[in-house]
Amino acid sequence: MRICYLDESGGCEAPDSNGAATPVMVILGLVVDATSVPTLTRDFLALKRRHFPGRFTDSRALDHILMEIKGRRFCR
Known part of the structure; x- marks a missing residue:
């Protein structure tokens, strides 16, 4: 079996x-x-x-997936 991951990035703002x-x-x-x-x-x-070692303080390893890294800012 194969799995397909789709994602988008960016937007339509004027430069x-x-x-x-x-x-x-x-x-x-x-x-x-x-x-x-x-x-x-x-x-x-x-x-x-x-x-990004300072961003992952939660001890549950798979929770680290939730920390999204985007350019200069970090989201959760």
């Missing part, structure tokens, strides 16, 4: 509307074999923890 404007909308699809999902999840979380 000169503000400093955080994202005038391009991007849609991405990624298809992976279902057996790869556990390894991909662990590797993805390891990257987030390595590059």
